[in-house]
Amino acid sequence: MDDEPIVRWYWIGDHLGYLGHLLADHALLALPPVLIGLLIALPLGLACSRFPRLYQPLSAVLNVVYAVPSLAVFVVLIPYTGLATEASVMVPLTFYALAVLLPTTVDGLRAVPEAVRQAATAMGYGPWRRLAAVELPAAVPYLVAGLRVAAVASISLASVGALIGRGGLGYLFIDGFQRTFPTPIVAGIVLIAALALVVDLVLVGARRLLAPWAVREKGAGS
Amino acid sequence: MNWLTWLSDFFSDPEQHSGPNSIAHRVWEHLLFSGEALLYATVLAVPLGLLIGYTGRGVTAVTAFAGAARALPTLGLVTLTVLLAGVNDTAALVPLVALAAPPLLVAAVEGVRGTDPDVRDAARGVGLTHPQVLWQVCLPSAAPTLLAGFRTATVQVIATATVAAYVGLGGLGRYVIDGLATRRYAVTAGGALLVVLLAVGAQLLFSLLSRYALPPGARPGRRGR
Numbered sequence: 001m002d003d004e005p006i007v008r009w010y011w012i013g014d015h016l017g018y019l020g021h022l023l024a025d026h027a028l029l030a031l032p033p034v035l036i037g038l039l040i041a042l043p044l045g046l047a048c049s050r051f052p053r054l055y056q057p058l059s060a061v062l063n064v065v066y067a068v069p070s071l072a073v074f075v076v077l078i079p080y081t082g083l084a085t086e087a088s089v090m091v092p093l094t095f096y097a098l099a100v101l102l103p104t105t106v107d108g109l110r111a112v113p114e115a116v117r118q119a120a121t122a123m124g125y126g127p128w129r130r131l132a133a134v135e136l137p138a139a140v141p142y143l144v145a146g147l148r149v150a151a152v153a154s155i156s157l158a159s160v161g162a163l164i165g166r167g168g169l170g171y172l173f174i175d176g177f178q179r180t181f182p183t184p185i186v187a188g189i190v191l192i193a194a195l196a197l198v199v200d201l202v203l204v205g206a207r208r209l210l211a212p213w214a215v216r217e218k219g220a221g222s
Numbered sequence: 223m224n225w226l227t228w229l230s231d232f233f234s235d236p237e238q239h240s241g242p243n244s245i246a247h248r249v250w251e252h253l254l255f256s257g258e259a260l261l262y263a264t265v266l267a268v269p270l271g272l273l274i275g276y277t278g279r280g281v282t283a284v285t286a287f288a289g290a291a292r293a294l295p296t297l298g299l300v301t302l303t304v305l306l307a308g309v310n311d312t313a314a315l316v317p318l319v320a321l322a323a324p325p326l327l328v329a330a331v332e333g334v335r336g337t338d339p340d341v342r343d344a345a346r347g348v349g350l351t352h353p354q355v356l357w358q359v360c361l362p363s364a365a366p367t368l369l370a371g372f373r374t375a376t377v378q379v380i381a382t383a384t385v386a387a388y389v390g391l392g393g394l395g396r397y398v399i400d401g402l403a404t405r406r407y408a409v410t411a412g413g414a415l416l417v418v419l420l421a422v423g424a425q426l427l428f429s430l431l432s433r434y435a436l437p438p439g440a441r442p443g444r445r446g447r
Binding site for chain 1: 224225289290292293294295296297298299301302304305306377380381382384385388389395398399401402407410411413414415417418421422424425
């Protein structure tokens with residue numbers, strides 16, 4: 001590592017197609033787990049807000065899950081999902097997303113003031129309509145906040161999968177390190193950060209569309 | 223069962239009982255390393271966060287910065303710093319500090335900003351100077367948020383220190399990485415389990431701290447609604 005510059009631009013120019021391929025692979029590895037996590041967190045969060053006794057043990061379990069290092073989980077799952085398969089990376093990422101999204105879902109559903117809830121009931125809303133028209137919209141800012149954290153974490157964590165042979169852009173880190181060639185590593189870091197930024201912007205845009213009022217009450221979370 | 227035999231192989235193997243590759247030594251390395259990273263991150267992030275939270279200046283910048291920092295992949299940072307600076311402990315500490323600092327910074331900012339403005343005004347009104355308000359009013363009321371930030375940072379650092387073994391660092395990651403490299407999955411599984419135990423232990427420690435070590439007014443469960 002003496003005369004090697006941090007970035008050799010020609011390498012990037014020569015490998016644009018390859019980088020694009022890895023980027024797409026990375027997105028496909030990191031983002032579906034977040035969506036699946038959301039699909040699980042919504043009904044689970046609803047159940048928790050209806051039966052608060054469920055929430056304590058569930059959140060304790062998910063807290064523990066969140067504390068488990070991703071590399072350890074990837075390894076743990078190898079006997080079931082095989083080395084270097086999508087599942088061995090995506091299953092743990094789904095659990096991480098769930099661990100982030102469940103508390104935010106529950107917080108969001110709880111954030112509806114009791115008076116508003118009662119008002120909706122008094123106006124003749126049944127439980128399902130109240131859920132769709134009052135509680136879920138009120139939870140949108142919380143959900144988006146959770147999704148932002150979960151998506152960014154998922155995108156950056158997916159690269160660790162490279163250590164077990166399936167990590168999208170993370171492969172560039174292994175490759176660059178083994179050849180003591182920093183250019184791919186820098187490219188990988190930049191592309192991962194860029195992917196995270198784009199996804200984050202999309203989510204912020206979604207919040208503006210779905211919950212325009214939330215922009216004004218920033219920091220509403222307790 | 224695959225798993226149980228792996229673990230019993232790992233824990234009964236005399237190789238893991240003494241010397242530099244012993245479990246006790248690896249756990250100690252892992253803790254030392256994580257602790258060091260957290261210490262540096264605290265020194266860097268907490269005073270800055272308190273100040274920013276108190277003055278209210280640069281809050282947006284902090285939020286944006288912390289979000290961006292979260293997107294940085296640790297494996298990339300670890301490999302890059304080691305390539306640029308060589309395999310030594312400082313090089314591997316950099317990414318861990320970079321990982322631990324943003325949640326601490328955000329927690330400090332949010333904690334101070336979460337102080338009831340009326341209380342702050344009252345403190346000023348009874349004649350406290352700004353440093354006194356920050357120290358005696360905002361800091362205690364920020365304590366729960368700060369502690370939560372420390373919890374996130376600690377758990378993440380313990381988890382990520384595992385990845386640092388890929389570039390030749392000690393700690394429990396050695397078992398995980400070496401086991402993978404030599405296809406001795408028993409070693410990998412044992413290392414993974416130990417990291418999990420450490421991380422969960424840290425979680426428990428922090429939930430105990432948040433119950434007993436916070437200023438009485440800021441303990442969970444005693445807050446008025």
